[in-house]
Amino acid sequence: MNDTIESIIDSSHARRLIKHLTDLRDVRLSAALEESAKLALLDSIACAIFGSQFDWAKMTASVAQEAGDGPVTLLGNGRSASPVAAALANGTAIHSFELDDVILGSLTHAGAAVIPAVLAAAEVAKSSPMSLLAGIVAGYELDARLGAALGTAPIGLGFHTTSVAGPLAAALAACVVSGESEDTVASALGIAASTSSGLKAFQQGSGGMVKRLHGGLGASNGVLAWQLASRGFSGPRQAIDGQFGVMAVFGGKSRNDGVLSRGLDENWAITRNWIKAFPCCALIHTAAEALEQIRAESQLTPNDINSVRVGTSKRCVIQNNDMNPQEPMTAQYSIPFNAALALTGDARDPNAFLPPQLHAPAVRDMMKRIELFVDDEVDAAYPDSFPAKVIVTANDGRQFERSVWDAHGTPADPCSAEEIRAKFRKLTKGSISEVAIEEIISAIDELDHASSLERLFNALRRGA
Incomplete structure (x- = not known):
């Protein structure tokens, strides 16, 4: 050595x-x-x-x-x-x-x-x-x-x-x-x-x-x-x-x-x-997923919801509890904002974090019904994983509970290669041509067989 x-x-x-x-x-x-x-x-x-x-x-x-x-x-x-x-x-x-x-x-x-x-x-x-x-x-x-x-x-x-x-x-x-x-x-x-x-x-x-x-x-x-x-x-x-x-x-x-x-x-x-599916802080993904699942299975509308409790880590309660985010960055770090978005809109849509959607009345109204608390089991898992436990209470008294231990995209629930390619196509659509999109995907896919990086760099320059 x-x-x-x-x-x-x-x-x-x-x-x-x-x-x-x-x-x-x-x-x-x-x-x-x-x-x-x-x-x-x-x-x-x-x-x-x-x-x-x-x-x-x-x-x-x-x-x-x-x-x-x-x-x-x-x-x-x-x-x-x-x-x-x-x-x-x-x-x-x-x-x-x-x-x-x-x-x-x-x-x-x-x-x-x-x-x-x-x-x-x-x-x-x-x-x-x-x-x-x-x-x-x-x-x-x-x-x-x-x-x-x-x-x-x-x-x-x-x-x-x-x-x-x-x-x-x-x-x-x-x-x-x-x-x-x-x-x-x-x-x-x-x-x-x-x-x-x-x-x-x-x-x-x-x-x-x-x-x-x-x-x-x-x-x-x-x-x-x-x-x-x-x-x-x-x-x-x-x-x-x-x-x-x-x-x-x-x-x-x-x-x-x-x-x-x-x-x-x-x-x-x-x-x-x-590989991230949500455009927000990684600590928030499990809460957003859990609430998406409750929304889909319960068919609750925003007007049906009385309260939402999110069990998370001490770090998240300190770091991710902004109740009035005014900028995309602070919204992306706010569990109340992302939780409200998951129940009223599309928490996977980057545009939801930009004005004017950032201040959407439906999201802001839902945020008033959201409370964070430290869950001991969740807190013990941090920072090796970022689980969340959510409890949604309807106006008629019904409760819906869901825990998500590992967000989709993590090693425990990884994205497939085709999902990652689909994310590439989704994020680049409208910014570069479809021909350029497929050329970049193909050039990267063939790297282990290529003799040089010329094709990749040409594709990146043409795709700009």
Whole structure:
């Protein structure tokens, strides 16, 4: 084992993890890993093309374009920019509307950081399809394990784990794709660690647009670290779990270093990726599903409902109980809003979170009848899963109860490959042509047999 990789951190757990992941570029991935990586790529690109239409994504792309064209494609835009700028714009577009993937147990959105990084590195280095897929698998794994090893302390302190773990995952992924030396990998991770950040102040009544940026920051900071390290810029070797490293600074008492290397080669993060069906915070999906089921089976109309009680975790009661969201972001984090929407409209429709639907009288009236409470069984499951128990009481006294332990799209109830392709078609319809939609799907589907990435990048440029 190279001494540089061994010295990235003091812990043997992290040494084994980094060595294991950098070695992926030298082996052929299993068919299951390749398929999972392709589907993660497809889903993130769908989210980016859909997300690129919103003001926050357009602003970020405009900033990325200020220095002119570059070697990396802007997803959904048709233009190009420098690697760092393109990663910022593409990560923001992916994370633009709460539809991007989630890794359970780590509370991170891996795709928003990793996918822009691997695309930037691959387009610059003219990498092979196999290198691209290896980078995706490596990036998701580091993102998931680091997020899980940090525990719940970062969230309690007000940090968004996506942009804490994201820069390191993006940096490693870019290094794997571009075939960097182990010394460069070590420096890139050290540099990336100094950019870990992201406050959860966006959960306040006026959250603004900044949460959308967190995916872009993770991606762009990782790409910046890779580019600097590839030019000889050195970084600290103990930045993951050495003194004042990411684990110590963000994880504190909840850190669990053993998670970094436990069961390597087993239960890969990319194979248990949560593909989201609802455009809202992942903690809310089970409540929305449960209420959809009650609505369908009971045939209750909004006027028939007297009260709704949602049993959830302490974290959700603190974080997701906004009774008067005024912006799409705060609505997407509000259980009362999403619960009311599930009972009166379509909680899966992104347009329902935008003005004027955001202030729909039927939804606002239903919200007044919704109460959250801490359910001990549900709370004990957090953060490994996000179950919900709901109780709907009708005006005539009838009660309808439903518990959903695992949302559709999670590893316990995964989306099929065809469902993910259907999500791609749904999100991109109207933004790009049907021919472009099918070409992107086909180009990604054939990556494990392709000799180059030319077809994919041509399809992405034409589809913008």
